[in-house]
Amino acid sequence: MDINDLRSIVTTVSFLTFVGIVVWAWSKSNQPDFDEAAQLPFKED
Template structure:
């Protein structure tokens, strides 16, 4: 394998990882948990 083949493989894997994280972050089942985390700095004890 050539070094350019490795660069292509790493780029594709990085893109797939990015898309996976993006889908996870915008999924409906995580929405409530993220909204609660977003309100944490404004809660006083």
């Protein structure tokens, strides 16, 4: 295993992590939480 193999593995893991975050952020089950968080600046104390 040389340095190029390690670089390929790190690139692949980073890409899969990015895709996982995108899927999590756009999932319908998280939408109510994100909608509530989006309204926080407008709520009065």
